[in-house]
Structure formats: C-alpha cells, structure tokens
Amino acid sequence: MRKTANRRADTVIVLDFETTGLSAAGGDRVIEVGAVRIEKGKVTDRFQSLMNPGIRVDTFIEDYTGITNKMLKTAPTCKAVMTEFADFIEDFDMVAHNAAFDSRFLAAELRRIRRASRGEFACSMLIARRMYQDVPNHKLGTLVAFHQLPTGGVFHRALADAEMTTQLWLKMLNDLEDDYQLTKIPFDLMQAIARVPKSKLSQLLMDKFE
DNA sequence: TGCCAGGCCCTCTTTAGGGCCTT
Numbered sequence: 001m002r003k004t005a006n007r008r009a010d011t012v013i014v015l016d017f018e019t020t021g022l023s024a025a026g027g028d029r030v031i032e033v034g035a036v037r038i039e040k041g042k043v044t045d046r047f048q049s050l051m052n053p054g055i056r057v058d059t060f061i062e063d064y065t066g067i068t069n070k071m072l073k074t075a076p077t078c079k080a081v082m083t084e085f086a087d088f089i090e091d092f093d094m095v096a097h098n099a100a101f102d103s104r105f106l107a108a109e110l111r112r113i114r115r116a117s118r119g120e121f122a123c124s125m126l127i128a129r130r131m132y133q134d135v136p137n138h139k140l141g142t143l144v145a146f147h148q149l150p151t152g153g154v155f156h157r158a159l160a161d162a163e164m165t166t167q168l169w170l171k172m173l174n175d176l177e178d179d180y181q182l183t184k185i186p187f188d189l190m191q192a193i194a195r196v197p198k199s200k201l202s203q204l205l206m207d208k209f210e
Numbered sequence: 211t212g213c214c215a216g217g218c219c220c221t222c223t224t225t226a227g228g229g230c231c232t233t
Contacts, residue, residue, distance in 0.1 A: 019233050023215045028233075061233065100217055101232040125231060126218075139231070156233085198219090 010040045012187060013088070013119070014095045014169060016161040017105045018065045020057050024108040029053035030078065031067055033085055034158025036166045037092075041173070043166065047088045048159040050075035065156050082109045091118040093187050097140045097165045099123035122187060124168050126194035130201045131172055143168055180205050 015035040021028035031053055037045040050067065052075040062068050075081075096102035099121040110116055129138050135146045141155055141164075149167040154160035173185050189208060196204045 017233080021215090022233055025216085026214065028215090031233095064233065096232090098217095098230095098232040101215090104216080105233095123218095129219085129230090137230075 009187065011092050012038050012095050012122075012169075013092045014038060014162050014166045015089070015102060015106070016096060016158045016165060017102050018061075018067060018156065018158050019105055020053060020055065020061060022101075024104040028105075029055060030082075030105050030109050031057060031061075031072055031075075032065070032158040033081060034160070034162040035085070035088065036159075036162050037088075038166060038169070041170065045088075046159065046162075047085060049081045049084070051078045051081040052076065053078055067157075078109060079113050082113050083115070086110060086113070086115040086117065089117055089119060093119045094121050095124055095165065095169050096121060097123070097161070097168070098125045120187075120191065122190045123194050124165050124172070127172055127190060128168065130193055130196070130198050131175065133198065140164055140168070147171055176205070 013035050015033065017030045018032040019028050019030050030051060032050050033047065035047040036043055037047075050071060052072045054077075056069050057067065057072065094103075094106075094117075100123065103121045106117065125138050125140075128135070128143050132138070132143065132146070136142055140161060143149075144151055144164045144167065147168070149164065149171060151164055151167075152160055172190075176182065176185050192204060193201060
C-alpha cells in the first residue's frame with residue numbers, strides 16, 4: 001500500500017497542458033500549464049502560466065487555443081515555469097482528462113529540467129467512460145455540458161480546462177459516494193475504476209466495499 | 211521526399227482494425 005495515512009493521500013493536482021502538438025516524443029512542447037490543487041475535496045490553490053517553448057506554434061494551435069506566437073514571445077521560459085510547477089505539484093497524485101497525454105508531456109518537460117514527480121495519474125476520461133455510458137461522447141466539454149457543471153465559458157485554455165476537469169472529478173467522486181453509500185473514495189480506487197472493464201465496474205465496487 | 215502519437219477499447223477480435231480522446 002502506498003501513501004496511506006498521510007496528508008498527501010487527501011490531496012490531488014488536476015492539471016492540463018496546452019501544447020504545440022500531440023507528440024511529446026516527437027518534439028512537441030508545452031505552451032501553457034494550468035492546475036488546480038484539491039485537498040480533502042476542496043480547491044485550495046491554482047497554478048497557471050504560459051511558457052515560451054522557443055519554437056513557433058502553427059496556426060491550428062493558435063486557432064484552437066487562442067494562444068498566439070506573440071503571446072508566447074513574452075512568456076517566461078519552459079525551464080522557469082516548469083521549475084515552479086514542479087514545486088507546485090510536489091509528489092502529489094494527479095488527475096487529467098486523457099491522462100496518458102498529459103503525463104507524457106509532464107514527464108518530458110520535467111526531464112528537460114532534470115526533475116521528476118513520484119505522483120501517479122488517474123484519468124478522468126477513462127473513469128467517465130465507465131461511469132457515464134449514456135453520454136454522447138467523453139470529450140471534456142461534452143461531459144461538463146451533460147452534467148451541467150459550471151464553466152467560465154472558456155475552452156482549450158489550460159487553467160479553464162483544469163477547472164472543468166476538477167468539477168468532473170468532484171462530480172464522479174460524489175456520484176460514487178452516493179451510489180455506494182460511501183464517505184470517501186480513495187485515489188487508488190479511482191485508478192482501479194479506470195482499468196476495470198466497463199461490465200465489471202459494479203462488481204469491483206461491490207467487492208471493494210461489501 | 212514523405213512521413214509524422216500513443217494507448218484504450220470495442221468488435222464483424224485475440225494471427226486485427228478502427229474509433230475515441232488529448233493538442
């Protein structure tokens with residue numbers, strides 16, 4: 001068992017990256033980071049910064065995110081921002097929507113500054129696929145609209161998306177607590193839900209808490 | 211020159227293919 005009975009077990013970082021493309025291994029870089037710290041179910045801190053990757057972003061990314069080359073030209077370096085962000089996330093566990101994507105970029109950017117995180121990821125998309133099978137699709141925006149979760153009307157910016165993922169995460173925790181008469185859903189159970197076949201979700205929870 | 215992600219998940223599956231998600 002890992003990280004039990006300490007304060008860290010009650011804290012998660014919900015994060016989102018805007019990037020120059022889809023492939024961290026192919027040289028794409030982070031251009032904006034947004035993150036929300038949740039402690040004992042409450043938002044206690046936030047982190048947001050643009051970061052200058054030293055390469056131009058293409059027009060698709062400018063249009064998709066609203067982040068322009070002009071904005072990035074005056075932004076702090078990736079090294080400066082990621083150093084500060086590494087201090088923010090410490091070794092807390094993390095949540096992201098399609099976490100495989102964000103975890104790859106986090107690892108790549110931390111590697112560049114010779115830092116690392118021991119925190120583990122849970123994926124809100126994989127969990128939502130299992131919990132909400134009647135939603136048209138499992139894009140973050142669709143899930144937020146479907147559940148009528150609060151948004152600031154901004155999409156595809158790092159902090160705005162991290163805030164929406166936070167709302168979705170808290171919604172999923174609340175729904176599980178309600179459905180299974182629980183007072184607390186451990187992080188590693190959420191990770192397990194993300195891995196279990198859809199058809200076995202109920203059985204997993206029943207086995208866990210019966 | 212041409213190409214260009216990766217992993218999950220479903221099914222017309224497992225000796226595979228294609229859609230979904232993220233930017």
